[in-house]
Amino acid sequence: MLNARAALRAFVGFFLALAFWFGFSRAYERGLAGAAQALTNLFESPDVTRLAPSNGEILLDRRDFPPGSARPGLPGPDIHFNFVLLVTLFALDRKPLRGAHVARFLAAAGMLFLVHVLALVFQVHSVYATSLGPWSAANYGPVARNFWAAGFHFYQIAGRFAAPFALWWLFGRREEELAPEKPARTKKRKRRA
């Protein structure tokens, strides 16, 4: 599997993914912020959290924040740049543009979107639980503080790199890919009698 052709496919996949990511990450952040806000609002009463993408950051706002106070900006690329890793790993396949392989890639990308939404929800609660001084202490106990902060820290240190690898392993890898690539078969010609 890991021969020169696979390396070339990964190289091309990496640059195509980079170009796609640079082109569409702002649009992606709008969808990501919307989904994470909806999920956060589901467990709030009243629903006060607002997430708005702005120049590569996702601005965290609450309707009950004082009007003049600063709004924290959460760096979007840190959460979703691992899309590039997912595409590169899927590009390792011998026939990366096969219909079934593309379908499996889309399923993995959909799962990665859910991972991004969850990571952003954890980051929002991590900010609420640890960065807002007395308000944090009044609204989040020690267990909740550690749960949200450690959850997001795990994503930062290991999860964001492990997620594309795990999704590729589950959806994109073929069993024979851990074996050396076999040479292409040559057709046998029938000898004329």
Add this chain to the structure above:
Amino acid sequence: MSEAPVSARRRSVGFLLRFVALLLVFYLIVASHPVNDAVIVPFTAAIASVSGRILNSLGERAEVVGTEIRSSSFGVNIENGCNGVETALLFGAAVLAFPASWKRRLLGLLAGFVAIQVLNLLRVITLFWIGLHRPALFNSSHTVIWQSVVVLFGVLLFLLWASRQNPLSAERSPAGRERSRKG
């Protein structure tokens, strides 16, 4: 469904479960304050020190203070996520989760760790150079390009190592033993 694909699927999911469990354990170890203070921070400072020496030998006049590399107009602080430890954790969890002999695992871990750290050193040096001479490119180079390259390198190293272990694990599996008998 035939027996072989079910068994392969089970092995695959088993690997993934072991991988995630090991990653969680490694994370808990690395994130704990005593390990962070006694191992990770000094290790990161050593990376900064070696990078500073290389940058100075290239004529960049860099000064190193702890985990920070500075010059008159630019400075970077090497934090967790930039010291190659995260890729080493990923690689280590994958190698330990994969069926292979302990000797091969230890050899793989050692060689992989060294290779990842050499690449990460190159990353720190080039990022400092980019920050100093092409500051507009620093953010995307830091967050997206180099981070992806180092992690991909770790994953590809693992795949390369795992592809060399495959005959061993295949021989140990029931299907592999059957093939050996017929062979």
